[in-house]
Amino acid sequence: MNRFSPALVRPTRPLSPALVDRFAAVVGERYAVTDQADLAPFLVEDRGLYQGRSALLLRPGTTAEVAAICRIAHETETAIVPQGGNSGLVGGQTAHHGEVILSLRRLDRVREVDVTSNTMICEAGVVLAMAQAAAVEADRLFPLSLGAEGTCTIGGNLATNAGGTAAVRYGTARDLCLGLEVVMPDGSILNGLTKLKKDNTGYDLRDLFIGSEGTLGVITAAVLKLFPKPRSVETALIGLDSPRAALDLLTLMQATAGPSLTSFELIAAICFDFVVRHGPGLRLPMTSSHPWYVLAELSSTRDSETGTMEAVLANSIELGLIGDAVIASSDAQRRQLWTIREMISEVQKHEGGSIKHDISVPISAVPDFIEAANAEVARLIPAARPVIFGHLGDGNLHYNVSQPAARDPKLAKETFLARWYDVQHRVHEIVGEFGGSISAEHGVGVMKRDELNRVKDPTAMTLMRSLKNAIDPLNILNPGKVV
């Protein structure tokens, strides 16, 4: 499935023993891994979609060590792949061509929490769940939240500009970061760990590195924004007829609840069918059936701000926007709703092959996009099953397509997955027609690099290449990814 042109990547020369020793001297023998068994977990990814190869894994413990590694790499023109929690979905963290792997996981200190400035300084290797916990400990919220939060790292979150379920209110990783410390490809250190909310002293260097997937610099630490911790949360599961009704509900909720709306997830009925069929004893806490569902959450810093959800939903029923709704009446019920939502990706594999898309379109175009994409998928593979869910508040859909139900699922899977690029190509074309993006939150990596060339504005591509060339002229950092 991964079709990318290795020609664009410098053939990696075997590392000389002397060079391995030089690198090892920086981090110490213990943290310079050459044993293939020890290296293995850093070479594969969860789905088994990509298999990397490498002769050397370096595990620096400080920014200075990262800088020293980059200096040597620069001098010797050795390619490096930076890696965080290794949970990326587009092959961006994989050493496809024998590059040296630079794991940032040992940079795992929360350097500071400043409750007055509402900031927290995390090193790149801090696991997202640990960053969230550090915020909670200071009676604050770090709102980035996503499925992989138990393994993914802050460095990886920033390098890929991670999104997640709270982005409708708090934005993506980019919006949650004030400053960065970055090691440049030549080993110089960019000291940008600013806590400032406003700083107009020149070009915005921070956002250049956020989302650059390790191709422009190695993020070693970041100043993150903290928010007041919500005191009251209202979570509802809502059944409705169509994506258009969901969109009307979104508009109504935003007008009523404003920034209290912290999640708004659209889910097609088939997703819950799969969860009920394959999930561990999970049931939908609603007796009626609906073609579509919304999982919505309101959060407020005020202790007793409840009742808004009920008022909005009562209003929506009156307006004929929604069919039925349940509001979680306890934290356990709330967690159950989120568990059902978060199981969707996982249970889908029990239904055979799935052709996945991580797309976004303007919010107002979501209903038309779904209609157009479903029609095209039905034309290409008549019995294929669109399994649609995503963050409607951001116009971001995981537009996945499961294989037709079949007598011989294994054979059907192969036949189905052979159509991956046909389907993806057409879905991405439709995304383009609506002014959308073929990678809303997962990034480009190697998976979408060639596709990007086809769909992205040519001036943007030229500009991106000239940026890469200006900042990493020797093409040392994560070569062959993104551009």
Next chain:
Amino acid sequence: MNRFSPALVRPTRPLSPALVDRFAAVVGERYAVTDQADLAPFLVEDRGLYQGRSALLLRPGTTAEVAAICRIAHETETAIVPQGGNSGLVGGQTAHHGEVILSLRRLDRVREVDVTSNTMICEAGVVLAMAQAAAVEADRLFPLSLGAEGTCTIGGNLATNAGGTAAVRYGTARDLCLGLEVVMPDGSILNGLTKLKKDNTGYDLRDLFIGSEGTLGVITAAVLKLFPKPRSVETALIGLDSPRAALDLLTLMQATAGPSLTSFELIAAICFDFVVRHGPGLRLPMTSSHPWYVLAELSSTRDSETGTMEAVLANSIELGLIGDAVIASSDAQRRQLWTIREMISEVQKHEGGSIKHDISVPISAVPDFIEAANAEVARLIPAARPVIFGHLGDGNLHYNVSQPAARDPKLAKETFLARWYDVQHRVHEIVGEFGGSISAEHGVGVMKRDELNRVKDPTAMTLMRSLKNAIDPLNILNPGKVV
């Protein structure tokens, strides 16, 4: 006062009549201005601090015309200064060396308002107040708000990453923009007018141009974010003892009101003394006097969400945080409070010379910064009067210093302003000690270009220069500004 090295700027050759004709042919005779009387308003700025010179002003009406102008400039290596509302405070919009002025004001269409996606597409020349009005007409809020909103333009707001009084809640211009259309220095057009909330297809090009002050590309249009219009607003003027008390009040308000806190302005008593003395019949609506004041505003999308301000203030009085407070009981009273706040800059000139700083420090460092800077100013010029006001919620202070009260104000002004660089130098050093920024919201322009070299991280400066060189290798766009 403006000390910058013209040596860094290519000496501008006189424009040949043939070249003037080529440029004029793009926009039409009517919009190619060579008459010096007609050019004059585009050469001066409000304070008379900078005086530009130019033989040609071009006023294109379309993006295609802007592109054609840049193509000719690129081919002939002719320097260009892009200009919006000409209200910038750092000389960034001024043609200091006879460059061709490219005024974007005729690109003044609101191309689209999409209430479902909550987006609006404005051309660069749309005046900020017009953009706000277009949002209101669609029952939405475009929250960027600042003193010059009646003249400044969206293009200029984005090119300088404008801040203003609502940034504590909504962020700066950068945070309010989803996509850009930009004409590159060679005349190619970057089509980035995306409405997408999430788009991870490569490097963040948008934020590269936002805040680049016209040195990397010419912004011709932007997709702006809209928000639900607030239905209830509570505005209070609060008297208190110290910046530290104000900071405690900020923390309390954020914890209680969360995102409802939309403004939090810190104001030293002397600012109001000046307003009362020189403003047109303005009085402070509070009988007691305090060394410091806060102007705070809570906004909510809920119709009848009032009472929060009163509750927080009652709590603050109990805690001994504040001395006295008045809550505006009508929209007229609310506007009066904001008028008093917005008069501060203007009335200051009646008190003689003023050495101005637009700085930011981490929010938690504001009290210590004020103490340190005041002590240093007192040491340098014993009777000088710090006139401090700013956006405490962003750590952004307009740390201005008025000359000592004197018998012969004119003589005193000259003596005082002769110390501009002494004072600024030391204040900026103190800013640096607190990890702050010497330009929080006004930008660099020419005013702070040389100073930037001194205070900014050397790796950042190198990177900024290599970006400028990669994107505008002929140094055509706004040469001599920022880098």
